[in-house]
Amino acid sequence: MNDRILVAPGDLLGDGVFETVHLRPSGPWLLDEHLARLSRSAAILDLPAPPLPPLTDLPESGAMRIIYTRNVLDVSVGPIPAQVLRERRDGVRVLSADQGISVRRRPPWSITAAKSLSYGENFSARRWAVRQGADDLVWLSTEGYVLEAPTASVVWLTGNELCTVPPAEAGILSGITAAHLLSLAPSVGLAPVERMITLDELASADAIWLASSLRGLAEVIELDGAPRPRSPWTSRLLALLGFFAIL
Amino acid sequence: MNDRILVAPGDLLGDGVFETVHLRPSGPWLLDEHLARLSRSAAILDLPAPPLPPLTDLPESGAMRIIYTRNVLDVSVGPIPAQVLRERRDGVRVLSADQGISVRRRPPWSITAAKSLSYGENFSARRWAVRQGADDLVWLSTEGYVLEAPTASVVWLTGNELCTVPPAEAGILSGITAAHLLSLAPSVGLAPVERMITLDELASADAIWLASSLRGLAEVIELDGAPRPRSPWTSRLLALLGFFAIL
Numbered sequence: 218m219n220d221r222i223l224v225a226p227g228d229l230l231g232d233g234v235f236e237t238v239h240l241r242p243s244g245p246w247l248l249d250e251h252l253a254r255l256s257r258s259a260a261i262l263d264l265p266a267p268p269l270p271p272l273t274d275l276p277e278s279g280a281m282r283i284i285y286t287r288n289v290l291d292v293s294v295g296p297i298p299a300q301v302l303r304e305r306r307d308g309v310r311v312l313s314a315d316q317g318i319s320v321r322r323r324p325p326w327s328i329t330a331a332k333s334l335s336y337g338e339n340f341s342a343r344r345w346a347v348r349q350g351a352d353d354l355v356w357l358s359t360e361g362y363v364l365e366a367p368t369a370s371v372v373w374l375t376g377n378e379l380c381t382v383p384p385a386e387a388g389i390l391s392g393i394t395a396a397h398l399l400s401l402a403p404s405v406g407l408a409p410v411e412r413m414i415t416l417d418e419l420a421s422a423d424a425i426w427l428a429s430s431l432r433g434l435a436e437v438i439e440l441d442g443a444p445r446p447r448s449p450w451t452s453r454l455l456a457l458l459g460f461f462a463i464l
Numbered sequence: 465m466n467d468r469i470l471v472a473p474g475d476l477l478g479d480g481v482f483e484t485v486h487l488r489p490s491g492p493w494l495l496d497e498h499l500a501r502l503s504r505s506a507a508i509l510d511l512p513a514p515p516l517p518p519l520t521d522l523p524e525s526g527a528m529r530i531i532y533t534r535n536v537l538d539v540s541v542g543p544i545p546a547q548v549l550r551e552r553r554d555g556v557r558v559l560s561a562d563q564g565i566s567v568r569r570r571p572p573w574s575i576t577a578a579k580s581l582s583y584g585e586n587f588s589a590r591r592w593a594v595r596q597g598a599d600d601l602v603w604l605s606t607e608g609y610v611l612e613a614p615t616a617s618v619v620w621l622t623g624n625e626l627c628t629v630p631p632a633e634a635g636i637l638s639g640i641t642a643a644h645l646l647s648l649a650p651s652v653g654l655a656p657v658e659r660m661i662t663l664d665e666l667a668s669a670d671a672i673w674l675a676s677s678l679r680g681l682a683e684v685i686e687l688d689g690a691p692r693p694r695s696p697w698t699s700r701l702l703a704l705l706g707f708f709a710i711l
Contacts, residue, residue, distance in 0.1 A: 222472075222473060223468045224469055229469070229476060231583045232583065232584050286476070315569055317566050317570055318564055322606060324561060326585065326588040326592035328585055336478045337479050337581065338574070340477070
């Protein structure tokens with residue numbers, strides 16, 4: 218685990234993959250799933266299968282990042298950013314915005330299904346949302362479908378259906394937290410559903426969350442300027458994900 | 465100038481900018497233009513204006529890369545890749561392919577006009593072209609306009625008009641080599657023109673080149689499988705760019 222990494226200049230050109238894992242007293246949360254996605258992402262970028270990263274002496278809390286390029290396999294650990302804890306507790310104000318990309322015309326070389334190091338547009342989109350006075354955004358396809366947030370999956374509740382966007386159909390990153398949550402849904406009487414959704418449908422959902430490894434779930438408390446009531450499900454689903462007492 | 469750089473893990477997430485400059489006996493080619501574009505790219509990514517990079521003891525040939533992130537300003541020098549020299553001499557076989565992105569719907573946070581470190585899709589697209597048996601590709605917008613190649617501008621000759629794609633209108637990177645070439649066009653009796661072009665129009669041009677700092681011009685000798693005759697203008701324009709004897 219390094220604070221600093223020695224790399225070749227070419228390693229800085231975004232041609233690699235990464236994962237962010239939530240460290241818990243019980244160990245790295247959903248580690249196998251993250252390592253499997255690291256391998257899938259690597260394959261999309263024509264990288265060799267990643268070796269098992271060195272994962273010894275991990276702390277019982279924090280954020281672990283695994284970075285893998287053609288020359289580097291790095292594991293680093295940092296604190297959970299304060300903003301992540303705040304968003305998990307207080308929710309997020311979210312804008313919707315057309316990404317200008319068609320889900321039906323993803324090119325064959327697309328890397329949007331990989332968690333690639335070419336994360337510049339993700340950062341840029343979030344900075345844009347913050348400049349508009351929001352916390353985050355959800356991307357829409359040119360066809361008007363809800364895709365994902367720059368660093369999170371979109372999850373919503375309609376009646377007893379707990380839903381997320383189908384990654385393969387939408388050409389987006391497969392969300393590990395969202396998939397895990399949906400797998401647990403039946404245990405709390407909810408039916409897991411993957412389906413494409415328009416913005417209007419999303420706005421009429423009973424509750425909306427952004428799901429990611431560190432935030433767990435951040436409830437959408439405002440969508441395009443319209444306030445949304447807090448859902449009693451937020452704390453129940455966070456508990457289901459093991460986020461009760463963990464910071 | 466470093467072979468290796470010490471970076472924070474976060475520097476590897478593509479949230480920075482770069483330039484590649486051709487080193488010549490007369491000094492770094494078009495250096496002011498490259499530094500100006502580095503600053504423009506930085507502004508698009510909300511980076512502070514870059515300080516002047518350390519540019520002493522530069523060799524008289526080679527490829528210089530300037531990398532700038534929130535924490536790093538690095539200058540490195542390497543040899544001109546053999547493939548670059550080959551493509552300048554022998555030309556390139558090029559495919560056209562829909563990028564799935566609309567030029568009219570570039571989102572406000574788009575970084576496609578910056579030379580960003582999020583270069584993963586550029587590499588992936590070139591690997592795809594090579595798997596199809598070509599050397600490179602040109603991207604088309606969903607509207608059918610020719611945009612750019614992953615690491616080069618598209619330049620073409622129709623009659624006495626030497627043309628390239630208008631960067632602002634197309635939402636693409638402003639090509640320094642292409643702009644410089646067009647500024648010199650009148651000296652060889654050609655009229656410089658910036659305009660949007662469809663694939664059919666491009667295919668009927670008298671000559672097509674991919675323009676970039678290291679290659680200078682690589683003539684398109686095959687477009688979507690159709691061979692194209694070599695143009696007598698290739699060597700004249702390469703000479704105009706100072707590429708006669710320089711390797």
